[in-house]
Amino acid sequence: MSPRWFSRGRLLAPGSTIGLVALGCSLLYELDSAQCSTNADCESKGPSFAGTECVASLCVTPAATGGSSGGSGGSGEAGSRGAECVEHMDCVNARHGNPHLCREGSCVPLTLARECPLVLGLGKDNENLKRPDPIVFGAYSYVDPIAPRLSVPTLNYELAINEVNERGGLSGGTGGTRRPFIAVVCNGRDSPDLDASLGHLVDELQVPAILASLHGLDLLEAFETKGLPNNVFFLSPLEADNKLRNLPDNGLLWHMLTSSTELAPAYLPLLERSERWVRAQLELSEDDPIRVALVDARVPFLTDIVDYLVKNARFNGKSLTQNGNDGNLRRVTIDSNILVSTPDIAEAFGQLQEFKPHVVLAIASGEFAQLRDSYEAGLPPSEFKPVYLVSPYLFGDPAFAGHPSASRTLGVNFAGAEDRTLYEAYLLKLQSNYGSSGLLLEGSENFYDAAYYLMYAIAGAGNPPRLTGREVALGMARLVDGPLQFEVGQRIADAIDTLESTASAAMTLHGTMGPPTFNTSTGVRRGLPSVYCIEGGTFVQDAMTYDPVSQELEGEPCIEGF
Template sequence: MLTMSRLSKYTVQGLVVLGAGLLAACSLLYDLSADQCEIDADCAAIGLPGRCVAGVCTPTNMQTGGTGGGGGSEAGTGGCKTNKDCLGEETIIDPSVCIEGECVDLTTEECPVVLPLDEQRLRASLTTGSAIVFGAFAPFRSDLSSVPMLNYDLAFTEFSQVNGLPPVGSGGRRPVIGVVCQTPEESDGDFGKIDRSMEHLVDRLRVPGIIGGLHPEHLQHAFDSKGLDAQVFFVSPGESERQLVATRDDGLMWHLLPGGADIAVSYPAALDRVIRYLETTSAIDPGEPVRVALVTADNRFLNQVREVIQDTLRFNGKSPSENEEDGNWLSIVIPFQGTDLGDYTEAVVDFRPHVIIGNAFIEFLFEMMPGIETLWPSGQARPFYMLSPFHYLPGLDLNSVIGLNSTMRRRIIGMNAPSAEDHELYDDYIKELKLRYRDDAQEGYENFYDAAYFLIYSAAAADKVPVLTGADLARGMLRLLHEDGAEVKVGGKHITKTLDTMLQSDPPRVRLLGTLGPPDFTSNGARKGPASIWCISSTAEYVADVLRYDAESDEFYGDFSCFSDF
């Protein structure tokens, strides 16, 4: 997800979290160290709202509840007829919902955030009509802030402005509420946090759908251990990872980003273009065999990119394995998030490649590229770099990180998932994001925003039943993807028209356009999209989608503006 000045879309993976900025609708910054308080009265004494939870004064709808790291209220904690019976008279101390006559806390230690974040909007959503509660996963720190969270909140806030979805039968309108659980670190092999989150979302709150902002291994576990049996619908903001796509999912799991195997389809054409450029600029003598090195971080997504590259790449008129026999191909796998990469760097330098495909994370930028440049011997032109989606990092000072100069930038391109060619919806979205969240807003996370919209509109397009199920949402999702359907759009200013358009046919038959572009999915929920090319301008700025790939011609098209002759 990237156009213009966007970050790598692969950031659940993109899981970059905010620094000191608090979430929207708050005008104060709170010290969220875990020694603020011992009892609720301590919070009032220092002028902070909310309750004392685990040593932190926690404001209103960012409440952490439950005990033992487990769940919210058990059935029987309080009788109720409506959600309003479970709330305070004016403020929300413990956000709760009424389920089968019992008040159930919306929050737990693992799931501490409720959307929309604005307390007045949340209260209105809980007390008006028949609210639909969805689940979500997002990365956030102790202050409960993150860019993915803001993207979810923007979507839920925009729906709160129209009071949710149309009613079913004689019921009232259906506001939408999101309960957000913590995304564990990718290296965290303890699935206990995910299990407790899923127990809360599925068993206690009975959510029909979840925005699955999880790393692939964690998403797989959440779905296999609980989601499939409970028939919960998942929209993942992340990649269409091959093992996930191959999972038997009953149509319940969809992915907003292309997977590694799909991204890699355009790498051979990109390498062909690089080789022509090197020949044109005399970095390679005519007829000289080209040496190519592939450096891959040990990660599921990147390993799939590597496998497709090794199966499809051809240079010197030969496959990678044939080139390896001739001494013209080197493929090495480095540790995921590795820090001691000196031996790998030396191996690459000793090979003296003309082209290095950096199929890795930022450790390649921070550790290997500077080392390669420092150790590079005289007598051969310095290598050309093809970088990965994870290296698309607008705002990064490349001069200090890799010693970027005017010569070096002419030896760098990168690959990433293509953004929408029509930027209208993206431009509207980023304008609203920055207006609402100011300095906390960052570009490059529109996949999280689109995921929320696809989930909510799946509910709008589902069968008109009083209680939604995951299967209902799965059918609703299919109704958003018709090639010949009426075009509808994500975004707050389009909600009313989109919902009206859906009501014009029964069942709805529309084509939902997102900030990422048209809904180009396979039948098993994978997003299509071979990588486009990005580059670095003369002012050291990232330029996204400078060339796009056309599968029919197996060529790139566009205006490459970063340097001449490419």
């Protein structure tokens, strides 16, 4: 059972940088090297670069204006007088291979230079884009402008899309042709320009669905401003905070990971075990109180967990409120680096120095590493060093794997599949294709599963004259509790044939994360928490599992005697 990745800055490709700006243009080639310093440099490269401009050291084609591009990807009107194109391949040929669609006689770019620079599923020599009716959907990921393809979510999306396309995609294209899937990938991290990317996906391309790998507040804004009003289906590969879980969404918003309220209970027995371990290490009696610091970052999902802990957690035989009144609990609230680029931890550091906790409940994100480093650096060698109980956001963070406190760090995350067979088969494929990327690929299967659920939901939507989010939502519901059993990445053609056979055909689609335990009322996948730890510089997934009946943890963590 393996936990899930959260897309953050650590998904940046090794050695890559951020800062390329190319507004209003379509990239001519992959962003991998400097091509020019002036427009003349582009012109000197030959006829294929005619009409390009030098922007941020790259030769780019100015974006076309006008036209629209719906998710179903239909071609232009044949024989239209003065039309720029008749078929998609007319645009591909005229635009130097850059991905464009032909719509109503105009070539419409799939990319938006800075915000949406990447297209998946094109096939060799853009063969899938040259088909009459490709299915275009949107996707958010971490997109480095220098190496836009190299991030964990994107590689998972690509693997799933290629697997489905290699088996023919969907039926129903013009003249009996097959319909491949094509994904336009936009940046969802580091203060993304959602107005620009959503305007491109929803208004210009008119996609019916989006794989929305966005943090909670960005996801809420994107869905409420563009998704819901425009009938676009959103499938988030990530977690759901309480507001997202309870949002009136007309069935258009689903989540691959469970909610904060289902994850939080694992902290209760974890804190209880930590207290016992601390008492044993310090030879404290039951009457001797221990001190716990609760460090929480201002992110809705984490705030939900903290609210649960304030109501339910206990140590020293008392509630958190009672311990706070006794001076044995110190709550320290900090900004998250998810929302604030450089959080100020000075005050929090001072509080930890003064309080000297035995246990730190770090319901925080990446900024906590600096706070922990500063605190531990100031401790005398003889001072007791605390146990750290950390959040899902810190799984896989290299700042924790190699730190001296790794042997005292445990975290709560989303439990993986009880039966690991499908996960291990998927991971073998992912590593075979992308193992040389230098990225940590384990525990990222929620992105792979999300891509499959979205594509199969589109297959289950039928072939309406214009595909919208509502049809995709109905198709998603057909994957949850049907009589036939299918698995992602297996028997792909059979699964698609089943969904396309009749409008009432349904299946139970098992993912690498396990069965489809979605709450169809909220769109949130039900799941259990587990505990991860760090051993020998490696994150150990699902070291302990949580039993909701006994409300206890089962398994052995990496801390001796814990």
